[in-house]
Amino acid sequence: MTRELDTVALVEDHPDEGLVKEDIGIVVMVHDGRKAFEVGFVTVASDTLRVLTLTVDEIWSISAMDVPHVRVM
8 A cells, every 4th residue: 555655666657757667756645545646756866856646557666675776867
């Protein structure tokens, strides 16, 4: 169950937003009984890149066993 402040990753690319599959974000707001989420994406310097409204099918909650990745914007 995804909640506010959970760390999530994108399931697919969002090219219009400059984001790609597996980019990591933080849930900043939960909408409509957990059907949609505001997810913030930031750089390692904590600069905000985007805040997107995403459905449950567009994200997955990452676990302690997942390995993050880094890429240049």
